[in-house]
Amino acid sequence: MNNSNFRRALLAAVWLCLPLAIFAQSGDTGIRSVVLLIPDGMSVDGVALARWYQGGAPLAMDALACGLVRTYSADAPIADSAPAATAMASGYKSHTGYIGVLPDVADMPGQRPILKGEEQRPVATVLEAARLAGKTTGLIATSEIMHATPAAFASHDPRRKNYDALSEQMLHNRIDVLFGGGRKFFQPPAELAAFKPAAVQKVIGLFAPEALAYDFDRDPDGFFLMVEGSKVDWAAHANDPVGIVSDIQAFEAAVAEALAFAEKDGRTAVIAVSDHGNSGLTSGDRSTSSTCDKQTLAFFLDPLKKARRTGEGLESLLAADRANATQVLADYYGIADLSAEEMKAIKEAKPGTLNSVVGPMIAARAHLGFTTFGHTGEDVVLYAYDPTGNRPEGQVENSDLALIMARYLGVRLWRTTERLFLEASSAFKARGATVSADRTDPNNPVLVVRKGGAEVRLPQNKSYALVGGKSVALEGVTVFNGQRWYVGQQAVDLIR
Ligand SMILES: [Zn+2]
Numbered sequence: 001m002n003n004s005n006f007r008r009a010l011l012a013a014v015w016l017c018l019p020l021a022i023f024a025q026s027g028d029t030g031i032r033s034v035v036l037l038i039p040d041g042m043s044v045d046g047v048a049l050a051r052w053y054q055g056g057a058p059l060a061m062d063a064l065a066c067g068l069v070r071t072y073s074a075d076a077p078i079a080d081s082a083p084a085a086t087a088m089a090s091g092y093k094s095h096t097g098y099i100g101v102l103p104d105v106a107d108m109p110g111q112r113p114i115l116k117g118e119e120q121r122p123v124a125t126v127l128e129a130a131r132l133a134g135k136t137t138g139l140i141a142t143s144e145i146m147h148a149t150p151a152a153f154a155s156h157d158p159r160r161k162n163y164d165a166l167s168e169q170m171l172h173n174r175i176d177v178l179f180g181g182g183r184k185f186f187q188p189p190a191e192l193a194a195f196k197p198a199a200v201q202k203v204i205g206l207f208a209p210e211a212l213a214y215d216f217d218r219d220p221d222g223f224f225l226m227v228e229g230s231k232v233d234w235a236a237h238a239n240d241p242v243g244i245v246s247d248i249q250a251f252e253a254a255v256a257e258a259l260a261f262a263e264k265d266g267r268t269a270v271i272a273v274s275d276h277g278n279s280g281l282t283s284g285d286r287s288t289s290s291t292c293d294k295q296t297l298a299f300f301l302d303p304l305k306k307a308r309r310t311g312e313g314l315e316s317l318l319a320a321d322r323a324n325a326t327q328v329l330a331d332y333y334g335i336a337d338l339s340a341e342e343m344k345a346i347k348e349a350k351p352g353t354l355n356s357v358v359g360p361m362i363a364a365r366a367h368l369g370f371t372t373f374g375h376t377g378e379d380v381v382l383y384a385y386d387p388t389g390n391r392p393e394g395q396v397e398n399s400d401l402a403l404i405m406a407r408y409l410g411v412r413l414w415r416t417t418e419r420l421f422l423e424a425s426s427a428f429k430a431r432g433a434t435v436s437a438d439r440t441d442p443n444n445p446v447l448v449v450r451k452g453g454a455e456v457r458l459p460q461n462k463s464y465a466l467v468g469g470k471s472v473a474l475e476g477v478t479v480f481n482g483q484r485w486y487v488g489q490q491a492v493d494l495i496r
Contacts, residue, residue: 034223041278043234060256064383074106085152086273091402100156122156124416132225141336143230144182236278240359243310280371306334420476424485
């Protein structure tokens with residue numbers, strides 16, 4: 001390594017290391033497993049509404065409320081799911097659309113600038129670190145599984161829409177359990193032999209080549225599991241209060257399950273936290289400006305109680321020409337007073353957008369306010385359970401959560417980044433090797449490393465190397481971020 005390379009590496013090490021060191025207290029925390037639950041785009045008034053909707057008694061998650069989380073990105077006060085999940089997974093705030101990589105600039109107040117050459121560098125996630133520590137890992141989402149939030153725990157690419165790269169990396173990251181939607185994005189489907197939901201919405205999960213281990217002998221090292229209630233966010237984008245409330249209820253059931261497991265297990269921590277607010281949902285809108293405190297619970301709830309489908313579910317009940325709209329809205333939404341203007345909007349709604357047309361109609365009748373169809377910049381509630389009584393409290397950054405979880409799991413994120421994601425050209429140059437990219441197959445680029453007569457081929461997004469034509473398993477994936485290639489120490493060590 002020459003002098004300037006060494007200085008760069010050292011600076012990068014210090015830059016990445018400092019914040020992580022603060023949390024990297026060694027010693028057994030008494031915790032071995034973490035369940036992270038993310039209700040995407042859930043705002044606090046949505047929770048209040050869901051609580052009233054199911055009778056008013058405290059929710060399981062209410063008992064876990066212990067702080068606030070700041071959700072902003074490295075360069076913007078309102079986060080997108082990709083940088084928000086990246087922050088929670090890796091400990092680094094990032095940029096809109098960026099999955100598991102550093103931002104180009106970090107110019108929000110208090111952020112440390114990104115060093116030259118570190119832009120879009122892949123950074124290790126708690127899932128990757130947990131897996132290297134021998135823990136079982138899992139990702140569950142109600143969106144397609146390579147959607148931004150789950151993807152940010154097991155893949156690295158500055159384009160959240162780059163589903164091919166994200167799904168390939170997720171498969172090659174050897175995650176034990178992957179449950180979610182998105183089958184049509186996996187080609188060929190044979191790649192998912194161990195995860196093959198049939199057309200009738202049944203799920204087959206085959207988690208071992210032969211029999212499963214005895215429970216008594218199973219995962220002595222614990223696990224990391226991320227569960228996303230993905231579509232709270234989608235309903236909020238549509239301003240559909242029925243979708244929001246019903247998906248928060250489903251999320252609440254998942255929190256209750258996780259909590260029951262953790263209480264029984266005694267060594268599992270549970271964290272539930274939204275990645276950002278969405279839609280500015282409020283109980284009360286401009287029509288209740290002067291009467292807000294005089295309205296009854298029924299005034300707000302009855303219109304929601306009449307609904308028997310979300311806006312999305314309603315669409316599947318409508319005829320293609322929407323001729324049965326009056327009947328369907330009466331039967332499934334209890335709306336018998338559709339205006340001519342509303343009917344016109346329903347008839348003209350493009351396929352797949354009906355939730356954002358009927359959502360606001362029911363919201364108006366329930367006197368619920370929405371300020372935007374986009375995300376919002378508010379702090380979100382931190383819900384946490386720690387069986388040892390040391391749960392995080394007060395206000396934290398979303399990026400702190402990665403460090404808190406890493407401490408629970410006894411793993412070091414910074415060390416994992418240095419183990420999995422080295423800039424390939426300087427790392428191999430230091431070994432006297434040359435690198436080039438083979439793009440003969442444009443869908444499967446390969447980093448080619450040569451030294452003397454030896455050649456090592458490292459296919460992009462995959463976790464193996466080809467050495468003399470033979471496949472060698474790697475512990476992490478090879479990443480190309482559009483500018484630079486990143487490989488693990490293990491790959492570098494293939495060149496002597
Ligand atoms: Zn989100």
